[in-house]
Amino acid sequence: MAKRSRHGKAGLLFVAPFMVVFVLTLVVPLVYSGYLSFFRNRLVGGISFVGTKNYIQAFHDHAFWSGLERVVGFFFIQVPFMLAAALIFALVIDSGKLRFPKLIRILIFIPYAVPAVIAAIMWGYLYGPNFGLLAQISRYLHTPSIHFLNGWMTLPSIANIVTWEYVGYNMIIMYAALKSFSTDLYEAASMDGANGFQLAWHIKIPQLRPAIFLCLIFSVIGSFQLFTEPYQMTPLSPAVLNNSFTPNIYAYDEAFVSQNINYAATISFMLGFAVLIAASFVGLVSRQSRKRAVNV
Amino acid sequence: MKIRGQKKKIIGAFLATSLVCVGFGLQPASAASSASATTSVSASAIAKAMNTPTTLTYWTWVPGLNKEIALFEKRYPKIKVNAINVGQGGPHYQKLRVGATSGKGLPDLAQIEFQYVPAFTQIGLLANIAPYVSKTFKSKFEAWTISQVSGPKGAIYGVPQDTGPMGMLYRADIFTKYGIAVPKTWDDFAAAAAKLHAADPTVYLANFGPNEADVATSFGWQAGSRPFKSLGNNAYKINVDDPAAQKIAKYWADLVSAGTVSTDPAWNNDWFAGFDKGKYATWLTGAWGPLFLAGQAKDTAGLWRAAPLPQWSAGASVSGNRGGSSTAVIKGTKNPIAAATFAEFLNSDPVSTPLLSQAPQLLFPASSAALHAPAFINAKVAFFGGQQANKVFVAINKTVAKDFAWSPFTDQVYQELQNDVGTAITGKTDVLAALATEQTNILKYAVDQGFTVSK
Structure with missing residues (x-):
């Protein structure tokens, strides 16, 4: 008993540095934001307690919901492509049939090392409708240039940037998972005459399921929190990428343009709840499918 | 000089900032309070203050003020000035707002663009320097x-430090090539736009940027739109859709519908390239425009000329302003007299102020003496083919309408203008309906913020 409690104390000591940072940088601001969301600070009249009024307003706020719809739409457009690409890259590199696998792995991963701000500026140049690189190429080929950041094209164009940025990151997670699997099964399958595709489909992908779901959870959070890419590109397409394009942009705008810090906190919390629900749903689906896999 | 309010913050910083921003509800009391103290302080009080060893911190994004500061410190050896660039536009103002709410970390002086003076007066940040x-x-x-x-x-x-009276920068070579006379009225301008675009479909007389709320505001300034009027005691008359504003909106919407002006979003690489590659034959902008073009459209150096804005009635000469800053004293400074004296010295001293219009600042000064200095007014500008471009803008400056006032929430107004009217013009939907929506939304915002509003 005495021994156990001493272990307990050592454990606490080990997690203490993390806990201190965690509490100071996450829990405290979170609680404080939650506190703020029940107040209102007006330019005239100052601060007053408004109870759940901000939440009621947000619940009826078209700008918030349209932004949320957009990021959900974004999730369905972007994430399947990205995860499928990441999975294929991971399997191909893992198959050992590539020359220079390390080089290819690095090349796919490099965009993740580019800060999102820089990526947005770079792609903004490529997308430029008059003098952007893609427009110049289409002029050279005498084909009409595409307005990448106009109308319905905007969301796919941003999805393309996000995919470019994060496909390598997801690939690394899946590839690392693949590397951790025992090769016994692979050998047994090859003995039974399985080819590379069969090996991937019947052996590797089923085992990869937890890693894929992990990537999916990250992607849910990432999609709902979409901010940097559309925000940086606002000067390129101000009519479409407006102040409520995504919930995060809306929260930022409420805080720093409209000076409604409290309402911004409310929007952030609403978004937080939405992420929580979506992530739990993905978790639930994941558990169900794992159960089914075991039962089969 | 006009600097865009670029708000480059990532969301990670958001919670932390909002945490600092609001403090624990220590909102400074609204302005107005000390307005009674407009009687001047005595000469002896000023002499005493200027002999009290003081270090003044000055937040500004105007580069390289050390020469001017050295001149000031030579005159007043007890006072030291530290000019610090804490960010351009947006980030600078955010830091000031954080300081205003927490009451900590504020400078003694700060650069404030004209359109934000009421916003920072509203939150009680700016000191009334009339007595000093x-x-x-x-x-x-x-x-x-x-x-x-x-x-x-x-x-x-x-x-006042620098200004941006609105003029028209135009490509003399394009005008000559297509036989276009410099438009004197807005009717001339519309006709020239049609003629030019018909002659060469790749060239537009002008670009209407849907995100240039400040330009639209300056056009309104010229046309006589007076969207805001302070009635005191937090009461405002708000008419962003007054007849002059409707006239402007309709005018540009018609040009856009006719397809004779382009609607590229401004302040991005594609737009910069548009100037350099001759897509736009004019730029309607403030007096700082020449400086900006000289940097962004190097290939067209020597081809540009400056002229006054087209007028709404033939023979008139009225203009508006776009951009420009003031040097403000922050309330709570330990030595307001020294701070105010520095602000006045920097922007009006006969030796120091002419430096503001030279490199690296290259401002269009607000000081009358600096504006009318022969060296400034007679300078032949190579970028303008040797034209005395400053002289043109100094003359325009005299025609800027005096009574234009801002709201205490300019950011919100610009955003509504852009979201409603800018989008309607470029999307070719009903622009007058959009203007009415803008008015409704701004009234609602003002009421939500606790202002008393009337039309």
């Missing part, structure tokens, strides 16, 4: 700039 400035203060600056920094009851909330 010299008796001749008002005569040292162009009259309309004084109205930009004035409050009720003779209060002065900043010293």
